[in-house]
Amino acid sequence: MKNVPYICGMKQKFAHIIIGLLWACNLAAQTTVTGTVTDGRTPLPAANVFIVGTIDGCLTDTLGRFSFMTTQTGDVTLKVTYMGYDDYTRTAPVSTLKDIDVRMQERATAISEVVVTASTYSFGKSDGFKTMDALDVVMSGNSCGDVVAALQSLPGTQKVGEDGKLYVRGGESDECQTFVNGMHVLVPYSTNTENTAVRGRFSPFLFKGINFTLGGYNGEYGQALSAVLPMETTDMATSDKLGVSASLVDWNIGGTKAFTNSALSFNATYTSMALYDRLFTQRQDFTRPYRKLSGEAQYKKEYTRGGVLKSYVGYDLTSVGLHEDDRHLSLKEHNIYANLTYKAPIARGTTLFAGIANSSVWNHIDDAVSAGDHYRNHRNEIHLKTELRKVVNDRLKVSTGIEDYLRHSTLDFMPYQYTLDYNIFGAHTDAQLRVMPKVFVNLSARAELMRTRWQLMPRATLSYIPNKQWQVSLVAGRYSQTPNDDQLAQSNNTLPQSTANHVILSMQYKGASSLLRIEPYLKRYRHLPRIPQGEWLADGYGTSRGVDVFVEDHSISPRLVTTLAYSLNDSERLYQDYTELSTPSFASRHNLRLSAKYSIGKCILGVSESYATGRHFAQGTTPHYNSVDVNLTYLLSPKVIIYTSLNNVLGRTNIHRYDANGKGIISNRDRFFYVTILVSLKNNKAYDISNF
The missing domain is CATH 2.60.40.4130 (Immunoglobulin-like)
Known part of the structure; x- marks a missing residue:
């Protein structure tokens, strides 16, 4: 056994040698x-x-x-x-x-993911930042459920209390055009007596998206000198809905029946000021209270290959009677609008859009200007449109389309009578290109043909989007619009289209809890209709320049949302019956709106302050406009909402304008109190009674 240690030692040395050799081989x-x-x-x-x-x-x-x-x-x-x-x-x-x-190269955003927000305010949820949805419109401090009134809380809009329509960046109300699912609406407002604010025709619950564009829009949209309001109806419902609402002035019922691949919706509203007029004092002498009966219906269908069919029809009947001086004015209007659109993929990355819309409006007014006269006017428009849209690759997206506006108008009002028929053909092409990882260009061209005269309108947007927070854009383009039917008829249909050139610089920061946007702009008008000596000419011109500021903040408290909207506008025009270059009477230099909304438990409390400097008339400059509005929303149960608001809490008597005699025109009431209850009759929540 004496050799055992020796043998073991030899084995260990041999193992070490083997391991060393293997390690050396591995290193090699x-x-x-x-x-x-x-x-x-x-x-x-x-x-x-x-x-x-x-x-x-x-x-x-x-x-x-x-x-x-x-x-x-x-x-x-x-x-x-x-x-x-x-x-x-x-x-x-x-x-x-x-x-x-x-x-490493920074990953570029795919062109299909790019959303250029220059001069556009998107309502709904966009990039996770909630700006405004249907319920916000209904419960905005002074909107009383009106889309148009809610939009007037944004910068760039101006307060014109005597008619309540949208006036944008020094432009007339007719310069802002409305589109539903891409199709034009001829008359988007309800009617009312002179010097009384009107309302928009459409329920905010109808739409999943509202993109209010104050200028610089692409080639798809024409016949709008200042702004466009494109609205997209909701997608197909997947469950049945039924809801009702009631207030002192209107009563509503609406619902949806959902099928496997389609849905049918309806909505009916009756508006009457009769009860309100009896409860609260007023300045005007109504012989017949304001009443409106309206109904809407939609049908939507989805096809297996991705096609979507949408149809919509809406009808309003409005009437009111008023005693004024020696007249007993009687007004009645029928307004019907219908459209049918189809959108479907037809090839890889290519989508086809086609649509048709019809607008018809009948106005009947007795004692319109003086006792015994009769005003009869009918306007009709058929809008045809088709477009191809294609995402070529991650760098390029293109679209091209054609459309036609077919218009008919008749007037019977002594001494003026006419029948007018004309059409406006339009074509456009757009290309959105990513030229660098953070730089995007949108190039578009629109051409319109009226009679034998072509109008070419190039448009371009250059955007720098370094990240999800910042965006800077420079926008330039030309826009055109046909004079109104009365002007065309009185000029024997010879007036050309008016034009406006836009230049806008847009700077936006969007953080996790705040939004800041600053936009200086310049508009130059040419070929405005002018009637210096009883004959219509197209030599009017003007400019509108200014800056808009919008701030929305959620950072002070999760329960508190504050907004600031400020507009500075400096505009001058020589048009219509003006004898010299002047600030138009609808334009105020400074407009400011502050608002705050605080949520606590089941309640939402809102307060807003609206201010505008005076407007200029030949008879003088009006005092400044001021209104403090408050509103309260209470969720009584998961299916019941109570909403109430009081406009102009301080009771200030605002003078909107002066008439030819120098008399100040004021509202029928200094304050307006509104209360409504919204109830769901199905399993859905009250916030989702959305009629559609």
């Missing part, structure tokens, strides 16, 4: 891969570097350096990945992968 078979990962300027720490098909690799250090060993031989593929950057790959002999310089 391994290669060290080294290098640095940067974005061309700064190192990228924690980038993942590895050989494809193996587990050989590592993460870069704080200086972007990497070093690891691999047993691979011959050609290999080195791959580097880093969040927010395109993957880097390099195929080469493994022996050459030493001290390599890897420069």
Whole structure:
């Protein structure tokens, strides 16, 4: 046994020799891969570097350096990945992968993901930042459920209390046009007596998206000198809905019946000021209270290959009687609007859109200007439109389309009588291009033919979007609009289209709890209708310049939302019966709106302050406008909401304008009290009674 230690020692030495030889062989078979990962300027720490098909690799250090060993031989593929950057790959002999310089390229946003917000306010949820939805419209401090009134809380709009319509950046109300599912609406407002604010015709619950564009819109939209209001109806419902609402002035019932691949919806509203007029004092002497009966219906169908058919029809009957001086004014209006649209993919990345819309309005007014006269007016428009849209690749998106506006108008109002028929043919093409990872260009051209005269309108937007928070855009373009039917008829249909050139600089910051937008702009008008000596000419002109500021903040408290909207506008025009270049009577230089909404438990309390400087008339300048409005929303149960508001709490008598005799025109009431209850009759929540 004396040889045992010796034998064991020999075995250990032999094992050590074998292990050493294997280790040496392994070292000889391994290669060290080294290098640095940067974005061309700064190192990228924690980038993942590895050989494809193996587990050989590592993460870069704080200086972007990497070093690891691999047993691979011959050609290999080195791959580097880093969040927010395109993957880097390099195929080469493994022996050459030493001290390599890897420069990562920041991943570019796909063109289909780009949303340029220049001069546009999107209502609904966009990029996770909630700006306004249907319920916000209904419960805005002074809107009383009116889309148009809610939009007047935005910068760029001006307060014109005697008619309540949208006036944008020094432009007439007719310069803002409304589109539903891409189809034009001839008359988007209800009617009322002179010097009384009107309301928009459409329920906010009808729409899933509202994109109010104050200028600089692309070639798809025409016949609008200042702004467009495109609204998209809701998608097809997947469950049945039924809801009712009631207030002192209107009563509503609406619902939806959902089928397998389609849905049918209806909505009916009756509005009457009779009860309200008896409860609260007023200044005007109504012989017949304001009443409106309206109904809406929609049918939506989805097809197996992705096609979507949408149809909508709405009808309003409005009537009111008013005793004023020696007149007994009697007004009645019928307004019907219907559209049918179809959108479907027809090839890879290509979508076809086609639509038809019809607008018809009949106005009957007795004692319109003087006792015994009769005003009869009928306006009709058929809008035909088709468009192809294609996402070519991650860098380019294009669209092209044609459309036709077929218009007919008759007037019987002594001494004016006419019948007018004309059409406006339009064609457009748009291209949105990513020229650099953070730089985008939208180029569009629109051409319109009226009679034998073509109008060419180039438009362009240059946007720099460095991240999800910041966006800077420069917008320039030309826009045109046909004079109104009365002007065309009195000029024997010879007036050309008016034009406006827009230049807008848009700067926006959108954080997790705040939004800031600043937009200076300039508009130059040409060929405005002017009637210097009883004959209509197209030699009017003007400018409108200013800056809009919008701030929305959620940071003070999760329960509190505050907004500030300010507009500075300086505009001058020589048009219509103006004898010199003057500030138009509808324009006020400064407009300011402050609002706050606080949620506590089942209640939402809102307060807003609206201010506008005086407007200029030949008879003088009106005092400034001021109104403090409050509203309260209470969720009585999951299916019942009570909403109440009081406009102009301080009771200020605002003078909206002066008449020819220098008399101040004021509202029928200084204050307006509104209370309504919204109830769901199905299993859905009250917030979802959405009639559609």
